[in-house]
Amino acid sequence: MKLKIFAVVGMLACLLPVGMMAAEPEGNLYLTPERLFHISRSVNRNLVCYDVNLVDGRLDEDEPLNVYWVNREERMGEKNGLNFFQRKMAYGYKVVAKGKESSTVTLTAYPARKFEICRQGAGYACRTTISGKPAILRYMYVKVNERNPLKVNYVELHGQTLSSKEEVTERIMSE
Secondary structure, eight states: OOOHHHHHHHHHHHTSOOOSOOSSOOSOOOOOTTEEEEEEETTEEEEEEEEEOEETTEEOSSOOEEEEEEOOSSSTTOEEEOOHHHIIIIIOEEEEEEOSSEEEEEETTEEEEEEEEEEETTEEEEEEEETTEEEEEEEEEEEEOSSOTTOEEEEEEEEEETTTOOEEEEEEEOO
């Protein structure tokens, strides 16, 4: 199984308001202290944000992530939760290992890759492997086919290596 994300994210992109085509977001990302990473898409400037979910300052073992949309087009800065289809088919997640200090999740659209939500310094980070190197995930970019918005051309993972702190990118092509 290559990437279920290509079909599902492309399909869901059609259900959302389509604005101008955009590359990686520019301008205000509406960052929060809890932000781990976000997903941007080529169909518009809106973001799917993944924040660490804390209860009394500790990682929520059952729901370690708070996932929501940030509008960066029509209603700048407005936040909205995911609908049922977005959560179950593309942007949701599944906890595959949980603990008081860290949890491991997979994204609904890409269950082959694991993401560890863990304490780093005074906050939390999302660790994964990017281009074969242990890294902290900063954001993903989904490039949708301009002629067929149901098809995803590729997904890029962007992060910083754990060892040298250098920027690292991995492009996963659609089949």
